Amino acid sequence: MTKILLLGCGNMGGALLKAWAANTDHEFTVADPARPDLPEGVSQVGSVEDLGEQLFDYLIVALKPQLIDNVLPDYLPRLKPSGVISSIAAGYAAAKLAEHAPGRSVIRIMPNLPAVIGKGVSGLYAHGPVPETASSEIERLALCSSDIVWVDSEDMLDRLTAVAGSGPGYVFEILRAYVEAAEKLGFSKQDSLNLVLGTVRGTLELALDSDLSLEDLRKNVTSKGGTTAAGLHALNGEEEFSALIGRTLQAAYERAVELR
Template sequence: MVFIGGAGNMAGAVIGGLVASGYPAGRIVATGRNEQKLTDFAARHGVQVTTDNAAAVAEADVLVLSVKPQMMKELCGQIATLVSDRKPLVITLAAGIPLAAYQRWLGAGVPIVRAMPNTPALVGTGVTGLFAGDGVSNAQKQIAEQMAEAVGIAIWVDEEAGIDQVIAVSGSGPAYYFQFMESMIDAAEKAGMNRADAERLTLQTALGAAKLAVASDVDVAQLKRNVMSPNGTTERAIQRFQNDGLPALVERAMRDCADRAAEMARELDN
């Protein structure tokens, strides 16, 4: 498995997760431009490293593209002949670039999976949305799923547009929670609490709520009701959220996010 740009944060998290889950480190190759960074990366994970993309691609059965979206067209141009000849499974971690662009850049008939991970993959609790293009076999889908599940959970979507919805929920979702946590910390500080204590309480509460929701066999709406006593403190706070339009605001924000993802796909495709 070859990771182009593999010493970056997201690819590095995936590689670390694969190795930790038992995937042979010696079968992973990570490429990059900075030799010292690659040397350090190899020492940390036990994988092979190289600055020669072409040499790595020439041996690849699975090729993971993890460079920035703005660099992807140039990269694909450099490796297109090799990829078109070998037709490895290509898994792209770059946001916003549609399959049609990869098919033009790499050639027809190359099996491609779009993967949309999120930043909690860096601590092994990520979500990765997956979409398989034409010609991707079930065995290749299993490889992509194994890679994604090394750093969290994987969700397949049936239509490519579904990746935009994944971005709106989980791709950008961590920032929504960070925003809410920041607002809670600020509010607690304004009410007189020490900021360090406010941050500690807020982050631990968020962690606990998420763990409880994952472990529970009831939905989050019921978990919310479980905390609320009639005419109590939690009910008063929830009523304020609802009366001031929080549910509608979240819906609009997520719709804006998905719309922007679709816009970026069109821009990068052009």
């Protein structure tokens, strides 16, 4: 049986662990002194001493980045010689993980927030030579809670972070502004929320189910000289909104590079 040690178990790590435990037959152990609420069958230890002589096939880092340098070295001896390191920690480069364990295979997973409800999008990056069995196993774990995109460099993972990792924050802010604008048109806060979230949910499901491009779908709802056309002109008549989204992603990407 595959044995996996999860180092740290915060909100994202805990959510992913629930999906992994429910959809695989692996043996999971969590190393976290906070003693989190864990799925049935998952073991928990508060320190490396509690592991005894156990060895693991995979060590998955789910710590805050600033803790990794101090904590990871203590647990590396518990990884089998052929074992693989993976990480869901944002802002901590695979190269840094590899420096802690020269010769080890390293795979980073960049999940986004919707993974906590099984509807995420995750980026995967294999640093250096990684056995096909290991990349397939990490891919299998990621698919438990998200769609996946493999990238071939850490730089592309930073770009994916700007698009998908940080993306829920942008969407929440757009929704907040949309609801606020509806309130200013005279609707109550609750009605504004219902109108906006219902409109967005239906539009998203329509886009997901359609073979048409997003541009064609937009054209189909936009009559010449109509209300939608007027609103779209105010939103992006001179491509201001397109430029703003571009600047948003660029700023997030540049910050991701700084944090490597």
